[in-house]
Amino acid sequence: MALQPIVTLENVAKAYGTFTALHNINLEIGAGEFVTLLGPSGCGKTTTLRLIGGFETADSGRITLAGADVTQQPPYRRDINTVFQDYALFPHMTVAENVAYGLTVRANRKPPEERARRVREALSLVGLSDKADRMPQQLSGGQRQRIAMARALAREPKVLLLDEPLSALDVKLREAMQVELKHLHQKLGITFLMVTHDQQEALVLSNRIAVMKGGHIAQIGSPSELYDRPATPYVADFIGAANLVPATFLGSEGGFARIRMPDGAMLSGVAVGSGEKLREGEAALIAIRPERLRIGESRHGLPLTATVVDQLFHGGRFQLELRFDKVETPVFIDVHRASVADDGAVPQPGNRVPLSVAAPDVMVYAAEAAA
Amino acid sequence: MKARTRQRLSFWLLFSLPLAWTVLFLILPYLSMGMMSFWTRKFPLFVPDFQFGNYIQLFSDPQYSAVIFRTMKIAGLVTAYSVALGYPLAYFLVFTIRSEKLRTLLYMCVVVPLWVSYLLRAYTWKIILGTDGALNSALLWLGIIDQPLDIFLYNQAAMVITLTYIFIPFMVMPIFTALERIPSNLIEASQDLGAGPFETFLRVILPLSTAGIVAGATMTFCLSFGDFVAPVLVGGPSGTMVATVLQSQFGAALNWPLGSALAAIIFALVLVVLQVSSKIDRAGRVSMG
Numbered sequence: 064m065a066l067q068p069i070v071t072l073e074n075v076a077k078a079y080g081t082f083t084a085l086h087n088i089n090l091e092i093g094a095g096e097f098v099t100l101l102g103p104s105g106c107g108k109t110t111t112l113r114l115i116g117g118f119e120t121a122d123s124g125r126i127t128l129a130g131a132d133v134t135q136q137p138p139y140r141r142d143i144n145t146v147f148q149d150y151a152l153f154p155h156m157t158v159a160e161n162v163a164y165g166l167t168v169r170a171n172r173k174p175p176e177e178r179a180r181r182v183r184e185a186l187s188l189v190g191l192s193d194k195a196d197r198m199p200q201q202l203s204g205g206q207r208q209r210i211a212m213a214r215a216l217a218r219e220p221k222v223l224l225l226d227e228p229l230s231a232l233d234v235k236l237r238e239a240m241q242v243e244l245k246h247l248h249q250k251l252g253i254t255f256l257m258v259t260h261d262q263q264e265a266l267v268l269s270n271r272i273a274v275m276k277g278g279h280i281a282q283i284g285s286p287s288e289l290y291d292r293p294a295t296p297y298v299a300d301f302i303g304a305a306n307l308v309p310a311t312f313l314g315s316e317g318g319f320a321r322i323r324m325p326d327g328a329m330l331s332g333v334a335v336g337s338g339e340k341l342r343e344g345e346a347a348l349i350a351i352r353p354e355r356l357r358i359g360e361s362r363h364g365l366p367l368t369a370t371v372v373d374q375l376f377h378g379g380r381f382q383l384e385l386r387f388d389k390v391e392t393p394v395f396i397d398v399h400r401a402s403v404a405d406d407g408a409v410p411q412p413g414n415r416v417p418l419s420v421a422a423p424d425v426m427v428y429a430a431e432a433a434a
Numbered sequence: 435m436k437a438r439t440r441q442r443l444s445f446w447l448l449f450s451l452p453l454a455w456t457v458l459f460l461i462l463p464y465l466s467m468g469m470m471s472f473w474t475r476k477f478p479l480f481v482p483d484f485q486f487g488n489y490i491q492l493f494s495d496p497q498y499s500a501v502i503f504r505t506m507k508i509a510g511l512v513t514a515y516s517v518a519l520g521y522p523l524a525y526f527l528v529f530t531i532r533s534e535k536l537r538t539l540l541y542m543c544v545v546v547p548l549w550v551s552y553l554l555r556a557y558t559w560k561i562i563l564g565t566d567g568a569l570n571s572a573l574l575w576l577g578i579i580d581q582p583l584d585i586f587l588y589n590q591a592a593m594v595i596t597l598t599y600i601f602i603p604f605m606v607m608p609i610f611t612a613l614e615r616i617p618s619n620l621i622e623a624s625q626d627l628g629a630g631p632f633e634t635f636l637r638v639i640l641p642l643s644t645a646g647i648v649a650g651a652t653m654t655f656c657l658s659f660g661d662f663v664a665p666v667l668v669g670g671p672s673g674t675m676v677a678t679v680l681q682s683q684f685g686a687a688l689n690w691p692l693g694s695a696l697a698a699i700i701f702a703l704v705l706v707v708l709q710v711s712s713k714i715d716r717a718g719r720v721s722m723g
Contacts, residue, residue: 116622116626117625117626118622118625118626137625137630138622138625138626139625139626139627139628139629139630143626144626144627145622145623145626147619147622147623148619149617149619151617151619151620151622151623152623153620153623153624153638154620154642155641155642164624164627164629164637165627165628168627168628168629168630168633169629169630169633170628170629170630171628214627215626215627218627218628
């Protein structure tokens, strides 16, 4: 990585009783990056964040912050601040007092003028300068969220941790706040580490995403890497939508593979997705993004045939549910209304339709890697 | 029957019972107490009258004001000790005990004494502090003293100890509830913002549990203020409290009008305490939402 690492986790493990929340995690976050930990609940993403914040102590391994070992340091000795999931604003203090809190603690008491200036700046950064004298209970959810941001940022931390910062907001507000978060990150240049279960949010905001599963990091990379080259079917399914279809592996040459579909169709030149070595004749799983599948024949693409099972109307597009012959799992593709002459041209249930997909857009995985 | 009439009828049916209850058991007794405090005693009778003699006697005779002040002092001390002992206990239960089961068990241990007769619990201290009590026996056995001491019992200290023991659950319960309601992420947020454990306690936990302290203090103060068992059992002559005097006016002294006047004064004092505590409570109350 070109960037100076600001946070590193080396073989960090954590268990709660018999439940292992984290299995020897290794993670390096560069200064100024926006990294997201993504995964379903119980995957260890929140535990990772809490370990970095200092609210939990690692059973083994090492955590460093700006080069210093902070593994055993309590939260109040770490130059990190957190935006908590339900904001955790002090209900007995005004907005200004909340934001000033981190500047009035004994370890970091700022002179009154500087304190006032930084509170003012932090509040104007989140656009809530006029709410300084309100109590947190008098604010809306979105406003409380911003105050929580302002309170953390007033300390000018090296790293800002965000624990599902937008999950409590409604959809419209969440999208608006995503944009604001991104701008804030660009403007401040400090490192953001966010935890979320919302893959859309992760794709939009992050420089890099770490997809987690069962206490491991399944894959880490840029949003486009994860989307275009998922390492496992799990990642393919978690980020974006993926059509996962069983197939048989026939062999590979120079990173490209040949497979046989259950209906007997042969596909060659497809991408080998996972690192695992597949043997000839072994059961495999192929993943195809819905938007990579096209209706109709194409000279460059691989030909496939499927039957339409259902047609779902989504407003701007139709979603077609298809089945390949001899395959149980449904396959979904989108048909945008702009791409067809009229709605009548969209294939109806029962129709058999020819499909085509570019060979590199088909990714092959070992079947047992599915979960 | 018209709908309006029916509505009015059901309204009165609904409210007549609580209204009757309030009038019969609260308003009438207080009224009769208030009226009797202006009566005159013509031994062995009490004559209806309207004169301030009883109040003048209570305010001019230093004996009565001394008892009232002593009672306030003892109730104040009991409250202070209950906070000093009860708060750390509640804090320990909520924040130090990790196991939910153990916490419930220990909390029950705090509450269970309330099921035991109040008289019995007061009497226990007579046994502990008495001349041939547990404390003296222990000191004799340890060789610290040669003869049993009689300094432990029949004084104000004995009363404060006994009353603190009896009323401390009323302090622990509301503080426990208040502490339990503090979301743990507020404590984490405080530490995240650079405050150590002690600073977090002073600036977040203590302010957010004020309501519990006020509720507990009000209860312990009012309960010990009106107590008359502890003075009789462990108080001795120097430990007379206002309730003892009050009781004797209606009993041995047979001066109901004077007793009523004294009761009216106590009633006014308790009202003042409640008023003050609800003021503090309202100022300190915050919603955790």
